[in-house]
């Protein structure tokens with residue numbers, strides 16, 4: 086069995102605002118193993134981003150413990166990909182992709198090789214010298230994904246990275262992400278609003294409750310790998326898993342909207 090990479094114990098997160106306190110997360114106990122693709126779904130405002138920001142070290146924990154095992158201290162602990170395009174507009178595609186490596190003072194020829202490798206993998210070789218303003222939204226998001234992988238972090242944190250893309254671009258990027266991830270087996274935590282996306286990509290799916298976000302259930306995705314995102318949706322196994330997750334999520338979405346659980 087793979088080593089535990091991320092361990093969260095009894096995590097609680099309370100935000101203190103001028104209007105009062107907001108309990109965003111409550112009693113989160115979680116173990117994510119090395120190389121796992123771990124997806125998180127949950128109703129809007131249930132604390133998904135807060136949880137990811139805690140993992141990234143961008144948010145403090147009110148109560149509880151977090152342990153992230155680092156194998157190699159010369160590598161960054163994490164890289165984050167956001168929903169909004171977060172490329173630097175004044176840098177070319179290559180400069181964007183190699184940014185983290187440059188910050189780590191990696192020699193230029195080495196970082197160029199790594200950047201070129203990922204630029205090729207995301208299909209932007211012809212645009213390597215282009216600036217973000219010359220790229221479409223989907224292409225810019227590809228650059229963010231390539232930069233995150235080029236950085237070679239211990240864990241990859243993705244907050245709805247394809248949420249703003251159209252259906253066609255989303256499918257293409259899911260395929261590319263799967264291909265790169267399958268080649269690196271990098272521990273990945275991926276937030277999405279889409280059960281479909283979580284099923285196409287994930288090894289396990291955490292369904293969170295409405296705020297305060299707790300762990301409602303964790304569903305292992307038993308679909309075989311390598312996965313073809315175009316055909317997997319038609320399998321009976323996929324349909325069964327979809328229904329299992331939706332039945333858990335539906336009540337929480339309704340609770341989030343109305344404050345009361347559904348009768349169904």
Ligand SMILES: Nc1ncnc2c1ncn2[C@@H]1O[C@H](COP(=O)(O)OP(=O)(O)OP(=O)(O)O)[C@@H](O)[C@H]1O
Nearest residue numbers: 100102107109128129130131132133134135136296
């Ligand atoms: N810095 C902050 N200060 C105060 N409250 C916050 C802060 N960040 C998040 N919250 C609150 O914590 C709760 C969880 O927010 P969070 O953004 O983590 O949810 P989410 O599940 O990612 O939502 P969505 O799916 O809509 O992006 C919300 O009620 C939000 O208003």
